[in-house]
Amino acid sequence: MATILAVDDSASMRQMVTFTLKGAGYEVVEASDGQEALEKAKGQQFNLVISDVNMPVMDGITLIKELRALEEYKFTPMLMLTTESGDDKKTQGKTAGATGWIVKPFNPDQLLATIKKVLD
Amino acid sequence: MGDKAINSFEVEAKELLAIMEDSLLQLENNPGDSDLINAIFRSAHTIKGTGGVFGFDNIVEFTHVVENVLDKVRSGDVDVDSELIALLLSCTDQMSVLVQIAVDGDEELDDSVRENGESLHAQLNGYMDGTDSASLSKEIVDSIATAEDIMVADHWHISIRYDKEVLQNGMDPISFLRYLDRLGEIISVTILHDDLPDLADTNAELCYLGYEVNFYGEVDKAQIESVFEFVVEMCHLHITPPKEKIDMYIEMLDQLPDEEMKLGEILVATGAVTQHELDDALREQSELNEDVIQEKLGEVLVKEHIVHQETVDAALEKQAQVAERIKSQNRVLRVDAEKLDKLINLVGELVIAGASSNLLAHHLGDERLLESMSTMARLVEEIRDSALYLRMVQIGETFNRFQRVVRDVSKELGKNIKLEINGAETELDKTVVEKIGDPLMHLVRNSMDHGIESAEERKAAGKPEQGILKLNAYHDSGSIVIEVIDDGRGLSREKILDKAREKGISFDENISDHDVYRMIFEAGLSTAKEVTNLSGRGVGMDVVKRNIEALRGNVDVTSEIGKGTTVSIRLPLTLAIIDGFLVGVGESSYVIPLDLIHECIELNQEEQKEVATQSYINLRGEVLPFLRLREFFKDNAKEKSRENIVVVQFGNQKAGFVVDELLGEFQTVIKPMSKILQKLQGISGATILGSGDVAVILDVPTLVQRATHLADPSHKVGKAGDDAPVLH
Numbered sequence: 001m002a003t004i005l006a007v008d009d010s011a012s013m014r015q016m017v018t019f020t021l022k023g024a025g026y027e028v029v030e031a032s033d034g035q036e037a038l039e040k041a042k043g044q045q046f047n048l049v050i051s052d053v054n055m056p057v058m059d060g061i062t063l064i065k066e067l068r069a070l071e072e073y074k075f076t077p078m079l080m081l082t083t084e085s086g087d088d089k090k091t092q093g094k095t096a097g098a099t100g101w102i103v104k105p106f107n108p109d110q111l112l113a114t115i116k117k118v119l120d
Numbered sequence: 121m122g123d124k125a126i127n128s129f130e131v132e133a134k135e136l137l138a139i140m141e142d143s144l145l146q147l148e149n150n151p152g153d154s155d156l157i158n159a160i161f162r163s164a165h166t167i168k169g170t171g172g173v174f175g176f177d178n179i180v181e182f183t184h185v186v187e188n189v190l191d192k193v194r195s196g197d198v199d200v201d202s203e204l205i206a207l208l209l210s211c212t213d214q215m216s217v218l219v220q221i222a223v224d225g226d227e228e229l230d231d232s233v234r235e236n237g238e239s240l241h242a243q244l245n246g247y248m249d250g251t252d253s254a255s256l257s258k259e260i261v262d263s264i265a266t267a268e269d270i271m272v273a274d275h276w277h278i279s280i281r282y283d284k285e286v287l288q289n290g291m292d293p294i295s296f297l298r299y300l301d302r303l304g305e306i307i308s309v310t311i312l313h314d315d316l317p318d319l320a321d322t323n324a325e326l327c328y329l330g331y332e333v334n335f336y337g338e339v340d341k342a343q344i345e346s347v348f349e350f351v352v353e354m355c356h357l358h359i360t361p362p363k364e365k366i367d368m369y370i371e372m373l374d375q376l377p378d379e380e381m382k383l384g385e386i387l388v389a390t391g392a393v394t395q396h397e398l399d400d401a402l403r404e405q406s407e408l409n410e411d412v413i414q415e416k417l418g419e420v421l422v423k424e425h426i427v428h429q430e431t432v433d434a435a436l437e438k439q440a441q442v443a444e445r446i447k448s449q450n451r452v453l454r455v456d457a458e459k460l461d462k463l464i465n466l467v468g469e470l471v472i473a474g475a476s477s478n479l480l481a482h483h484l485g486d487e488r489l490l491e492s493m494s495t496m497a498r499l500v501e502e503i504r505d506s507a508l509y510l511r512m513v514q515i516g517e518t519f520n521r522f523q524r525v526v527r528d529v530s531k532e533l534g535k536n537i538k539l540e541i542n543g544a545e546t547e548l549d550k551t552v553v554e555k556i557g558d559p560l561m562h563l564v565r566n567s568m569d570h571g572i573e574s575a576e577e578r579k580a581a582g583k584p585e586q587g588i589l590k591l592n593a594y595h596d597s598g599s600i601v602i603e604v605i606d607d608g609r610g611l612s613r614e615k616i617l618d619k620a621r622e623k624g625i626s627f628d629e630n631i632s633d634h635d636v637y638r639m640i641f642e643a644g645l646s647t648a649k650e651v652t653n654l655s656g657r658g659v660g661m662d663v664v665k666r667n668i669e670a671l672r673g674n675v676d677v678t679s680e681i682g683k684g685t686t687v688s689i690r691l692p693l694t695l696a697i698i699d700g701f702l703v704g705v706g707e708s709s710y711v712i713p714l715d716l717i718h719e720c721i722e723l724n725q726e727e728q729k730e731v732a733t734q735s736y737i738n739l740r741g742e743v744l745p746f747l748r749l750r751e752f753f754k755d756n757a758k759e760k761s762r763e764n765i766v767v768v769q770f771g772n773q774k775a776g777f778v779v780d781e782l783l784g785e786f787q788t789v790i791k792p793m794s795k796i797l798q799k800l801q802g803i804s805g806a807t808i809l810g811s812g813d814v815a816v817i818l819d820v821p822t823l824v825q826r827a828t829h830l831a832d833p834s835h836k837v838g839k840a841g842d843d844a845p846v847l848h
Contacts, residue, residue, distance in 0.1 A: 073290075077290035077292065097289050117347065118292065
């Protein structure tokens with residue numbers, strides 16, 4: 001089963017994501033900022049990364065950029081959690097190498113549906 | 121549901137039914153006209169739709185089957201012939217009955233209505249090849265909503281060409297397809313690998329493949345596009361809707377609000393094109409702009425296989441319709457007739473009040489006041505004219521109703537008759553229009569029944585087999601003239617006179633042809649040998665005459681044996697306020713409608729003596745019969761030393777009225793005479809002068825006739841004592 005790295009500085013958001021994904025049968029590893037996520041990603045291969053954009057220490061855009069630069073994450077789907085549906089952030093994420101995005105607030109079904117778009 | 125809403129449903133439904141009927145009649149002559157077929161279909165469709173909203177199941181149930189047949193006609197599966205037209209016309213009638221029943225709030229249908237509906241359904245189902253025939257049950261009504269979004273058997277075609285770099289951002293072409301499969305069913309995937317280089321040159325990190333997907337699912341285009349949301353910038357995506365979707369898009373087009381929209385907006389609103397596709401197409405279009413010929417958006421979309429040509433055509437048609445409707449909405453405003461009547465009443469009072477102020481101002485002789493009064497008077501006159509103009513409607517609608525009558529009646533009589541309408545745009549007062557319908561009906565039926573001969577008879581007479589009935593309308597000196605003209609056998613002098621003798625009506629043997637013809641308007645005179653159910657009972661023509669005279673109009677007839685008959689109705693344009701000419705006789709004042717006045721002549725004393733014993737004068741070589749109003753109205757006031765003759769013209773007859781004084785133009789608000797006075801001859805109404813006095817409005821047609829009769833000693837039609845102009 002696929003293993004997903006969920007990155008968000010809000011504990012409740014992480015919990016919600018983790019709860020939903022585990023419920024759907026995914027393995028989930030949490031990280032509370034970009035830096036922590038980057039460390040964890042280097043230690044273990046994830047099939048999908050879901051990351052918030054605005055976080056302390058290292059933001060989501062930077063995280064995606066750093067991950068894409070790694071050989072192991074060249075083809076890994078990465079989704080951004082963004083509050084804005086505006087194209088600005090999406091373009092920024094796209095340029096950094098994000099695969100797609102999920103606009104907050106979202107419900108568990110939307111989250112799972114979006115994941116299924118990019119993950120077998 | 122509010123009464124107002126039901127009211128507007130009624131108005132709309134009746135309008136649509138009228139359109140349906142009209143279009144059906146036109147369709148009979150142009151069986152292939154798809155515009156007409158579409159108009160008929162849309163009318164039925166809208167009636168069914170709005171009926172459904174109101175819960176009028178009877179209408180929905182009946183119209184649904186009509187619509188099914190119309191759909192077959194639209195698709196060309198059923199050919200238009202006169203049998204089908206007749207059936208559909210009967211259906212229109214049934215729908216109109218159902219609408220009335222629904223509007224009246226009756227839940228249950230009469231047996232006769234129900235049976236008629238069932239028999240029509242049975243006939244309609246003859247046109248359906250069994251597929252939908254058993255479908256008149258209640259279930260249909262309930263299932264219409266679902267039937268409209270039934271699944272389509274055809275497939276969506278999705279063509280995807282990924283960019284080579286697509287894999288690098290974590291996008292997996294396969295995962296999108298898998299996701300798509302969740303929305304419906306992927307029927308087939310063709311992988312295009314033309315771009316795949318030799319193995320040695322292949323970069324494993326690049327995507328060289330393209331996909332052609334056949335997909336089946338109950339989704340709309342936007343849903344499919346959203347599957348590829350993340351990858352849309354890294355691929356060329358074309359989603360072609362199933363052929364069957366065209367109908368759905370066209371149906372949705374019908375439901376769009378009537379707003380002015382651009383083609384792209386319309387297509388996006390129906391779901392035929394997604395916003396993204398539109399943006400792309402617009403971009404492409406503007407890029408192409410550098411070429412000399414700019415492609416139209418529709419052409420670009422069709423070329424890119426984003427939509428079918430049919431959808432674009434339908435959308436363009438909708439766009440044109442909306443533009444037309446908005447234009448006509450701007451032109452037409454529905455106003456309650458009562459509100460208009462109130463306004464006109466008030467304007468009438470204003471005119472009277474204005475006249476009284478004017479009189480006062482003259483009395484005071486203050487020049488500045490007089491000047492201001494004359495400005496006021498001019499404005500009041502303009503307001504009066506515009507207010508009356510509000511009531512004017514075109515006679516065309518009334519005329520068009522006769523298309524159906526002529527069609528039905530000629531079928532019934534087994535005659536071939538064509539109706540020609542001229543001057544449909546002629547305007548006249550709404551009240552007059554409403555009241556002219558019945559008399560016209562009589563005249564039209566009469567002409568068809570008695571006037572126009574059977575095809576054999578016509579052939580024998582060397583005339584074309586098809587008889588022509590014409591309805592003409594035109595304005596003529598303050599009146600509107602409506603003519604019913606047939607090219608039939610014409611009136612027979614002998615037959616009319618025989619009949620008159622039989623009825624014991626006395627007449628002079630030398631009576632002119634014209635006067636003979638006019639006798640058909642006498643009660644009890646009908647020359648038809650046998651009574652048909654249309655006419656010939658001898659009631660009708662006299663009623664026609666009475667109805668028209670009640671509208672202050674008159675009716676005349678001319679005829680030529682073998683060539684045809686013309687009945688002309690002459691009516692005043694309005695019934696409320698007229699421009700009058702005020703004359704004085706003795707102590708009284710009389711008003712003559714200004715439009716009818718030809719000229720005024722002063723009589724000097726010599727001439728006065730000369731004409732004293734005669735009832736006509738020589739007016740520039742013409743014989744002019746005249747009438748002394750003083751004598752006619754038995755006014756015993758002292759005679760004035762000077763007299764004037766007012767020459768009036770009605771139709772082609774001229775006559776003079778001898779009066780004492782010419783008092784000038786006067787805006788006349790017509791007040792109807794009370795019941796007791798209604799039978800007074802020579803008077804058509806009364807009005808109130810500025811001073812508060814009452815002036816009598818002269819009934820010019822009657823008086824002209826009277827003057828002519830008096831001047832012609834050979835004339836003795838009618839009862840004796842004709843020259844006693846008093847109460848009857």
